[in-house]
Amino acid sequence: MSESPIKLEKVVETFYENLEKGKITGKRCKKCGTVEFPPVYACNSCGSWDMEWVEISGKGKLHSMVMPAPLSMKPEYKDLGKFCYGDVEIEEGAHLNAVVRGISKKKRREILEGKGLPVNVHASIYQRDGYKTVVFDLDEDQ
Amino acid sequence: MDVVMNKTTVHPYSRSVSIIGVGCTPFMYTVDHPETNGLTEGEMYGYAALKAMEDAGVNPQDVDFYFHGEASPLNNSNYLTPNVQIANWFGMKGKASIHHSEACCTGYYAIEEAVNAVASGKYNCVLSGCVEFGDSVAVPDHPYKRSKISMEEFLRTTAWLYDRSYTRSLMGGLNLIYDDAAEWYKRTRGLTDQEMDDTLNWMCINNRKNASKNPLAIARTTYEEIAKEKGFDNVIDYMRSPYNPRMGDFLRASGLELKCDGAAAVIVCATDMVDKYMGNKTHKPIEVLGVGAAACEATTPHFEVNATIEAVRQVYEVTGVKPEEIDVFYANDFIITSHLVAAEIAGYLPYGEGWKYICEGRTAYDGDKPINTNGGRTSFGHAHAASGLADLYEAVHQMRGEAGEGQMKKIPKTAMLRGYGGAQNICTYIIRTEE
Numbered sequence: 159m160s161e162s163p164i165k166l167e168k169v170v171e172t173f174y175e176n177l178e179k180g181k182i183t184g185k186r187c188k189k190c191g192t193v194e195f196p197p198v199y200a201c202n203s204c205g206s207w208d209m210e211w212v213e214i215s216g217k218g219k220l221h222s223m224v225m226p227a228p229l230s231m232k233p234e235y236k237d238l239g240k241f242c243y244g245d246v247e248i249e250e251g252a253h254l255n256a257v258v259r260g261i262s263k264k265k266r267r268e269i270l271e272g273k274g275l276p277v278n279v280h281a282s283i284y285q286r287d288g289y290k291t292v293v294f295d296l297d298e299d300q
Numbered sequence: 301m302d303v304v305m306n307k308t309t310v311h312p313y314s315r316s317v318s319i320i321g322v323g324c325t326p327f328m329y330t331v332d333h334p335e336t337n338g339l340t341e342g343e344m345y346g347y348a349a350l351k352a353m354e355d356a357g358v359n360p361q362d363v364d365f366y367f368h369g370e371a372s373p374l375n376n377s378n379y380l381t382p383n384v385q386i387a388n389w390f391g392m393k394g395k396a397s398i399h400h401s402e403a404c405c406t407g408y409y410a411i412e413e414a415v416n417a418v419a420s421g422k423y424n425c426v427l428s429g430c431v432e433f434g435d436s437v438a439v440p441d442h443p444y445k446r447s448k449i450s451m452e453e454f455l456r457t458t459a460w461l462y463d464r465s466y467t468r469s470l471m472g473g474l475n476l477i478y479d480d481a482a483e484w485y486k487r488t489r490g491l492t493d494q495e496m497d498d499t500l501n502w503m504c505i506n507n508r509k510n511a512s513k514n515p516l517a518i519a520r521t522t523y524e525e526i527a528k529e530k531g532f533d534n535v536i537d538y539m540r541s542p543y544n545p546r547m548g549d550f551l552r553a554s555g556l557e558l559k560c561d562g563a564a565a566v567i568v569c570a571t572d573m574v575d576k577y578m579g580n581k582t583h584k585p586i587e588v589l590g591v592g593a594a595a596c597e598a599t600t601p602h603f604e605v606n607a608t609i610e611a612v613r614q615v616y617e618v619t620g621v622k623p624e625e626i627d628v629f630y631a632n633d634f635i636i637t638s639h640l641v642a643a644e645i646a647g648y649l650p651y652g653e654g655w656k657y658i659c660e661g662r663t664a665y666d667g668d669k670p671i672n673t674n675g676g677r678t679s680f681g682h683a684h685a686a687s688g689l690a691d692l693y694e695a696v697h698q699m700r701g702e703a704g705e706g707q708m709k710k711i712p713k714t715a716m717l718r719g720y721g722g723a724q725n726i727c728t729y730i731i732r733t734e735e
Binding site for chain 2: 253293
């Protein structure tokens with residue numbers, strides 16, 4: 159009998175430990191190839207629980223832009239500089255709500271009045287209080 | 301590749317279930333008034349439950365089981381088992397119950413749970429109630445005193461709605477709740493900034509107009525009256541002014557919930573047993589035709605939109621009802637944009653045109669496409685878990701022609717209610733007056 163791929167694995171801790179090592183990781187479904195980002199136990203596209211770790215390329219596209227405002231701003235976010243919240247699609251296919259740096263109200267207007275969405279972004283490892291997380295940056299040529 | 305959304309096939313109930321009684325407290329700031337300061341969870345839930353039983357014509361001993369909903373029992377009430385701690389207040393001592401919490405969607409799942417319990421055949425008559433003190437927290441180790449909850453404390457605890465492993469860390473999902481739906485609507489329908497701003501403002505104006513006719517609503521002064529008092533000739537000029545500041549990228553202060561205290565309850569029974577339970581009551585039972593539900597954890601882009609699309613698909617598919625058959629629509633609009641987005645996704649308002657209906661006042665209680673005839677979360681108030689059943693209370697009164705000054709011109713026969721909340725659940729259902 160083959161060994162079950164279902165493991166009581168510390169995926170969350172590993173994800174954050176990988177960020178400490180400079181790697182941004184997700185889980186790829188061995189059956190259908192879907193990449194779950196951030197990583198989880200089972201594939202939400204086909205339901206398979208046979209998953210493997212994968213390093214994501216970091217390339218992505220931003221599909222929507224919402225600017226921070228009094229209700230959606232916290233003092234600790236000031237270190238992010240100018241940023242927006244939005245729907246980011248990573249190159250491997252997953253979509254997630256994320257922070258995208260490098261977008262001011264003026265930049266948003268330029269994008270919307272120019273070539274429009276989506277625009278290219280790339281992932282960065284960002285230090286928060288006590289742990290590292292993932293944010294995205296607008297590509298310089300955008 | 302689009303956002304991944306798994307879909308569910310919903311099947312018809314094993315037997316028909318109908319609403320026979322509803323009860324609701326006023327939505328209020330209990331701590332602010334001597335006559336309400338000191339009210340407890342048992343008193344609030346108990347009042348709503350007994351009013352629902354009285355309305356239905358049933359005795360507490362007729363009721364087989366009860367559901368209890370509260371969004372934040374630990375923080376707000378210092379309760380771990382809130383259904384048991386209020387068990388002796390409404391004549392059902394010893395009967396079984398269960399507590400559920402889906403945050404702001406609790407009062408909508410309250411119907412789902414009750415109907416399933418009867419449709420399964422296990423129980424014939426069920427109470428489902430919800431209570432929330434959204435404006436105050438229990439003073440620890442005191443039997444009834446409460447203290448006001450600050451906005452800072454409220455926001456601290458609402459952060460608990462979001463996944464600790466990833467969502468809070470990534471910062472996107474929890475902060476998009478205020479403006480994501482507005483951004484989506486504006487972008488996909490091609491509105492200008494001014495058109496989007498006016499649409500949000502008119503939803504607030506219409507909600508307040510509806511609440512001004514509802515004695516249970518927490519805010520009943522119309523925006524026209526407020527604008528006049530502040531020296532504005534035109535209500536929309538007031539709504540665009542610094543008196544109504546931007547709190548989000550699109551959202552203004554008027555578009556935020558009025559968090560408050562309240563309770564509401566409903567009695568449902570097997571439709572073929574209404575004569576047994578209702579006795580000499582003469583109002584028509586209202587059948588729950590079906591429920592659709594979905595959930596998108598807040599990391600999922602456009603969580604409200606995507607989950608609403610799926611839940612609405614389910615409820616139309618299982619009931620066979622068409623959007624044009626819906627006579628009145630309710631949306632849990634603690635962020636006012638929900639009201640527009642939900643109504644348009646449900647096909648109650650035409651695609652891309654809903655904002656015009658709103659700006660023309662057609663969605664007020666006396667318009668041809670009424671939404672949230674009780675005033676919704678920005679004017680009726682938001683006692684988080686209880687709001688869904690308060691909407692049902694209003695829908696039932698409209699459908700019976702008992703909504704008083706706020707009665708729709710044409711008594712509605714079919715209603716859709718769309719719940720939303722808890723980062724984020726969607727639960728939507730269709731009810732219809734039986735012939």
